Amino acid sequence: MALGTLRRDEDDRARLLTSLAQAYVHGVDVDWSVWFEGLGARHVELPTYAFQRRRYWLETGHGSADAVGLGLESAGHPLLGAVVVPASQDGVVLTGRLSSYTHPWLADHTIGGSVLLPGTAFVELALRAGDEVGCGLLEELTLEQPLVLSGDRSVAVQVSVEAPDETGRRTVVVHSRPQGAGETDEPMTQHATGVLVAGAADVPEQGLGVWPPEGAEPVDLADVYERLASRGYGYGPVFRGLRAVWRTGGGEFFAELALPEGTQPPSTAFGMHPALLDAALHAVLLDTGSDELLVPFAWTGVRLHAVGASALRVRLTPGAAGNVAMAAFDEDGAPVFSAEAVTMRAAVAERFSGAATAVRQSLFDVQWISLPPSERRPVEWAELGPDYDLDALVAAGTVPELVVAPVESGGEVHARLGAVLRLVQRFVEAPELVDARLVLATRHAVPVVAGEEPDPVTAAVWGLVRSAQAEHPGRLLIVDVDVDVDVD
Structure with a gap:
């Protein structure tokens, strides 16, 4: 066959294929098997990753700078990047940048449909700041405003510790501000304030003793996180730490907690991993008898006795005015964490939506609900x-x-x-x-x-x-x- 004839056949075939394709996309039912007869064509599996929305390529990320190279001290903490010691006062400021993109595990904590920085993360930030100034007791910490993490948008976080007063107490305050072009002049939002006190962390007077406790009745945890989700608590894998719960006739809860295997960042990067501490409060949520969205609002007498725990045994003792005392131990019975009182408070889910911008753009006022x-x-x-x-x-x-x-x-x-x-x-x-x-x-x-x-x-x-x-x-x-x- 002459070359010119072969080329004309290929051109005709290409034009025919184009016509068939145009007919197919306009709804004509085309039998493609006839077209491929005699060509040795066969079916192959399509690559599925394009349809699973799962990327196999490295992300560029936001990048980070060496704190020491910028004249600062490294904070050495997953939620904080640098430590600033002002020359003009006896205080310290710890800074960091948070987002659901740079810290994807935080997206596993959703309350009322919004990704919130857990209240336990504020406790961890305050304890880390106290460690910087030699204060082992978080005497009190009150959460004033939720920190909403919206999409990939970053927020700059500051944890400020003031100079000690005449009694040695130091005020600690957590602020944030959206980070991006044109937002450096935005006012900082105050999220939490508390008091740090110097001194060694006292060991809890009462240990756990026999485990599980004698006379305690096991609590059914079947579909526990599905039940919590129906009430507005969206806990992803990292925050699903409940392994077993018991309850006594006096209203005390005993719980076994553990971080999922392979959790990143690991528990050793924290004093107390916020997801593990948050899971301890899930036992309380199981028995509220209410559909209210309860979140930790105030912490009193918080001490960290050991760092880096990945599994805990926790005793939760109800107190006056709806408070609960918490004592956490490792699997060998050694004390890890304790709080004299944790106060839970009902939250309004609608107020979380767009809180990152609403707080900056509006004046504070009282609304009738x-x-x-x-x-x-x-x-x-x-x-x-x-x-x-x-x-x-x-x-x-x-x-x-x-x-x-x-x-x-x-x-x-x-x-x-x-x-x-x-x-x-x-x-x-x-x-x-x-x-x-x-x-x-x-x-x-x-x-x-x-x-x-x-x-x-x-x-x-x-x-x-x-x-x-x-x-x-x-x-x-x-x-x-x-x-x-x-x-x-």
Whole structure:
């Protein structure tokens, strides 16, 4: 066959193939097997990775710089990159950069549909900062604002430790700010504040003893994380650390925890791996009897006795006002971590969405939220007179569930605030009232509709008591009414 004839046959074949392809994409049913007859063609498997959305190529990443080369000290921590020691003050600042891209394991912690930095990670950050200044006790830590990790967007994190006061205590504060072009002028968001104290970490007085504890009933963990997911807790593999749970008749929980094999970064990179510590609180979530999204809000008396644990045996003891004490040991019974009290608090999932931008772009204000009607039950209560005499109430011998203190409108602001402050201080310090709640009743202290002017005296009382509520969650309640408050 002449070369020209062969080329014409190939051209005709190519034009025919093009025509068939055009017909096929327009919906014509084409029998392709006829086309390939006699050519030795065979079926082969398509490469599946393109359809599994799984990449086999190295990512470029965001890169990192040597902290020492920049005149800083390396933090040596998975969540922190550098340590800055200001020359002008006796303090320290630890910095880092977080995102779901650079720290993919954090994406395994989803609450209400949003990826949040776990509250246990704030504890780890504060403990690492305390280690930098020789403070082994995290006396208290209060979480004020969630840190939402949105997509691949990075946030710059700062953990600041101030100079010690006259008692040796140091304030520790955690801030963040979105990191990117044009965002260096954005204000920092304060997420947590606490107090660090120097001194050796005290060993828990009570160990675990026999394991599992005698008389404790095992808790069914079948589909435990599926059940939690239905309530809004989205825990990925790294955070699914519960292995076994027992409960005693007194309400104590005992739990076995372990990080999944191959977890990155490993537990040895942390003082206490946030995912492992977070799993300890999952045992509490199993028995709340409520569909509320409970998250750790305040930590008290936190000590780290050993570092790098990958498995724990934990005792959780319920306390007053919904707190729970935690003591964690390794598998040999040696103490690892302890907290005198962990306070859980209900969170509103809708407030997490877009929190990273909403906090920066709006002023802080108080919004009214409609609550569903709750089931009524009889409550023992007592009303204080205008002199707020708590001593007389305590001397009576019967402590009610609610102690109501009416706050009169008008008058001199300084005197009224002083009276309320002394009442609150006396109430929270009285051991006899630890199971009671103080209710302060005001009238027109806050505007309900646009244009309404609140009473300046009782409005100041609201500001004072709201601050006190952050330090004593569950102990104080403010009620504003639109009728006269009887103080006689």
